[in-house]
Amino acid sequence: MLCFAKVLGSTNANVESETIAALDRRVVGFDGSLAGVLLPFAVHEDKVGNPPSIGLIINIYPNRPNETDPFVPGNFGLLDLTGGSGSPGRATIRSWIESGYPGIFELLPSGCTPVEGTPGLDNSLRDSVAMRIGETVLVLVHNGVSGTGSNAVYSVVSLLAVKIVGVFGSGGNLQIIVQISQ
Numbered sequence: 001m002l003c004f005a006k007v008l009g010s011t012n013a014n015v016e017s018e019t020i021a022a023l024d025r026r027v028v029g030f031d032g033s034l035a036g037v038l039l040p041f042a043v044h045e046d047k048v049g050n051p052p053s054i055g056l057i058i059n060i061y062p063n064r065p066n067e068t069d070p071f072v073p074g075n076f077g078l079l080d081l082t083g084g085s086g087s088p089g090r091a092t093i094r095s096w097i098e099s100g101y102p103g104i105f106e107l108l109p110s111g112c113t114p115v116e117g118t119p120g121l122d123n124s125l126r127d128s129v130a131m132r133i134g135e136t137v138l139v140l141v142h143n144g145v146s147g148t149g150s151n152a153v154y155s156v157v158s159l160l161a162v163k164i165v166g167v168f169g170s171g172g173n174l175q176i177i178v179q180i181s182q
Helices: 087-099 125-132
Strands: 028-032 037-044 057-061 104-106 113-116 136-146 153-168 175-180
Touching: 028 136, 037 057, 037 153, 087 125, 125 153
Parallel strands: 037 136
Antiparallel strands: 028 104, 057 175, 113 153, 136 153, 153 175
């Protein structure tokens, strides 16, 4: 790209880029097979703000509307993105975390898409999340959850771009910390 710049004595150039993202409930789908960035995590809309608070650092796992509310017994925000076609299994969840969900995720025109939860993020999946620290990914935003454990169903309303900041603890004390991105 700098072929002609050498004639003027320049061998390098500074390049800048800026991106802007928005939460738009009119978005009806996302093709994860192209981007590799949709992860199987849910975060409650009360935690992100409306519009989302860019730069806000939050804990997305375990999922709680806020730090004083109890979370859903036996299900803490890990999702089955296959549409309820059976539990995806740890190897599949690990792949979704490391490489992004490979399918198409659609938000229903009603603005509220039910997505089943899958119980527990175990320590083997912790390492997969840790591999993505520093990356910007997409997670799903929900406005409520019904049921418990493997019967939990999240009411997904939008997608949210976040940067994975850290993964701390293990077992029942595991936490995934993210920063809301532009």
